[in-house]
Amino acid sequence: MMQTENLTEAQVFCGYHQVEYAFVQDLANAGLVEITIVNQTHYISQNQLPDLERMIRLHQDLNINVAGIEAITHLLRRLQRTQQEVQALRNKLRIYE
Amino acid sequence: MAFVDYYKILEVDKNATEKDIKNAYRKLARKYHPDLNPNDPEANRKFQEINEANEVLTDPEKRKKYDQYGENWQHADAYEQARQQQQQSRTYSGYSGSEPGSGGFNFESFGNEGGDFSDFFQSMFGGAGGGGGRRQARYRGQDYNAELQLTLQEAATTHKQTLTVNGKSIRITIPAGVENGQTIKISGHGAPGANGGPNGDLYITFLIADDLRFKRNGSDLIATTKIDLYTAVLGGEITVDTLTGQVKLKVKPETQNNTKVKLKGKGFPVYKKDGEFGDLYLTFDVQLPTNLTEQQKDLFKQLANS
Structure with a gap:
């Protein structure tokens, strides 16, 4: 039987954040969140919660739809990668200083 | 105001x-x-x-x-x-x-x-917003950001450190191989949430001080080592520093100044990959002899004219 200790029940999460489960489902359909089903109960893994909470804030605070969130998420990931690359290059530059 | x-x-x-x-x-x-x-x-x-x-x-x-x-x-x-x-x-x-x-x-x-x-x-x-009568909302606590200074030697070893964040002691494990400027998240160690909301997270950014002996490039280390002219010309064995101690290194005859050699696996540990290390790149800095005696100068002249 699959363990659920690192999973949060989707309905509980939605109730907590006062968001419709359909919204989380839409995010899952867009490939932004992965839903795990155990014994017919839908769960979200805990390592996805910070990202999911950010998406909910974008939706609730800025009225951004799923397509917009998808675009923003990709851009933020790219930004993060670029920032990491800049940091790596800065570190490399220190070699020559 | x-x-x-x-x-x-x-x-x-x-x-x-x-x-x-x-x-x-x-x-x-x-x-x-x-x-x-x-x-x-x-x-x-x-x-x-x-x-x-x-x-x-x-x-x-x-x-x-x-x-x-x-x-x-x-x-x-x-x-x-x-x-x-x-x-x-x-x-x-x-x-x-x-x-x-x-x-x-x-x-x-x-x-x-x-x-x-x-x-x-x-x-x-008055207070931060007069929302009387509105439904209570749960707020996630504030995220904290902290910086932690490490020496290159410390960053090369998985070790534990105790930090004090807002009066609370937190013991964290720092994995070997962290990069300068790298940030790790410690979930739930930020400020407490409001109205039952979750705690914020603690973000720790590592600042790794420059090392006198080694420069770091990802998981590789770069260093310069001095060798005397005779070893460079005739070859020999020298002792060089690595991050984990000294090792013996053979120098080939007729080694030129600025020659680079690679000591495989003697670099920095690869982040979160136990047992994997980068390489150590050494550049030879050939030292010319000084304060030569007349006899030594004559010998060099003989070499120059040969």
Whole structure:
């Protein structure tokens, strides 16, 4: 039987954040969140919660739809990668200083 | 305490309708929202400003007071009196911006206590938003950011350190191979949430001090080692420093100055890959002899003429 200790029940999460489960489902359909089903109960893994909470804030605070969130998420990931690359290059530059 | 021009902040004129204000707010919020501007304190500050402006200008009661007194707000003692009377008759429940899902901003979601509204706001309207009668919202606690200085040697070893963050001791394990500027997240060790909301997270950025012996390039190390002319010309064996101790290294005959050699696996540990190490690149710095005797000079002359 699959363990659920690192999973949060989707309905509980939605109730907590006062968001419709359909919204989380839409995010899952867009490939932004992965839903795990155990014994017919839908769960979200805990390592996805910070990202999911950010998406909910974008939706609730800025009225951004799923397509917009998808675009923003990709851009933020790219930004993060670029920032990491800049940091790596800065570190490399220190070699020559 | 300076007067804060909320209309200017939202880039609307004083006759702006509620819809104009809402649109202006949303436009600016999309630009400065902290989720869209990670690690940007300036955007965060700007977002606080527009949030505060929105708080005042979308609340008819607050906007009326603000418009009425404007720059003469300091004389509006009556505000405070009225506010205190209101507080006696209702329970302050913490402002949420609006009901979740209706498009309002949860200012506190981004780790700003209500008290981060400007002094001007506090003075004119009291606490951080007079949301009496609104539903209590749960807020995630503030994220904390901390910097931790490490030597290169410390960064090369998985070890534990105890940090004190806001009076609480946290023991963390620092994995070998962390990069300079790398940030790790310690979930749930930020500020406590409000109204049952989750704790914020603690972000620790590692600052690795320069090392006198080694420069680091990812998981590789770079160093220079001095060898004397005779070893360079004739070959031999030298002892070189690595991060984990000294090793013996053979020098080939006729080694040129600035020749580079690679010591495989003697570099820096690879982050979160146990047992994997980068390489150590050594550059030979051939030292010419000084203070030669006449006899030695003659020998060099013989070499030069041979």
